[in-house]
Amino acid sequence: SNVTVLLSGTISNEVVAQQGAIFTNSLLLANYVDGQYYRYTDTVGAAVKEPILEISKAAAPESDVRAGSTVTFTLLITHAAASDATAYNVAITDAVPPSLAFTPGSLAVTAPAPGAVTTSAVGNNLAITVSEYPTPSEPIYITFTASADVPLEPSSRYTNTTYVRYTSQPGDNPHDRDGSGSGPNDYWSSSSAAFDTPAVTIDKTLLKDLDYTI
Numbered sequence: 001s002n003v004t005v006l007l008s009g010t011i012s013n014e015v016v017a018q019q020g021a022i023f024t025n026s027l028l029l030a031n032y033v034d035g036q037y038y039r040y041t042d043t044v045g046a047a048v049k050e051p052i053l054e055i056s057k058a059a060a061p062e063s064d065v066r067a068g069s070t071v072t073f074t075l076l077i078t079h080a081a082a083s084d085a086t087a088y089n090v091a092i093t094d095a096v097p098p099s100l101a102f103t104p105g106s107l108a109v110t111a112p113a114p115g116a117v118t119t120s121a122v123g124n125n126l127a128i129t130v131s132e133y134p135t136p137s138e139p140i141y142i143t144f145t146a147s148a149d150v151p152l153e154p155s156s157r158y159t160n161t162t163y164v165r166y167t168s169q170p171g172d173n174p175h176d177r178d179g180s181g182s183g184p185n186d187y188w189s190s191s192s193a194a195f196d197t198p199a200v201t202i203d204k205t206l207l208k209d210l211d212y213t214i
Contacts, residue, residue: 010175011048013168015184019050019082050177051087051135051187052080055164059193065158067148071100071195075142077164079135087133087166087187088176090115092142094162096124100146110141132170155199161192 011017024045031038058074065071096102102124109117115130130140165179165188179188
């Protein structure tokens, strides 16, 4: 007859538990049969896997933005080449700078299955959540527009930054790794895009030739 023993455990969210780290589990079985002592041992091991997300951001146009202009922002969230696990609770946040006004209804998000997408926009504060993002996968693709409804300083650069944070486990898990930035919780990344305003130019013209006699 056979006896099956199932054991489960949780990898602690500690600094030493990094991608590629090997953890092992050893088994010792000892018993007597008809006065004979038998001893069996076995060891199994596995490596820690982690999601690693990258984000890139672009603004168009990048120059000659002035009052009344519309700027389109494009975001791409992807798994890094070394990423080997699904990212969960992927949260993307963007605070559009006050020099621009977010265009209501312009936020568009495309994410690969089976991730469920939720979005919110309160004023210039945007929030997007993707429930899970497996690897390998196509990128999470985000676009939105904002308009320059207030006067912009000439010869200036304006920058907009987006953050992405995620977790190692689905739902609300007290043992997962997240993007809070505390201790080993390094599941976050950011990217910025900038646009420039035109310089002020002055042209001077002599409207009439004048002759002076001394």
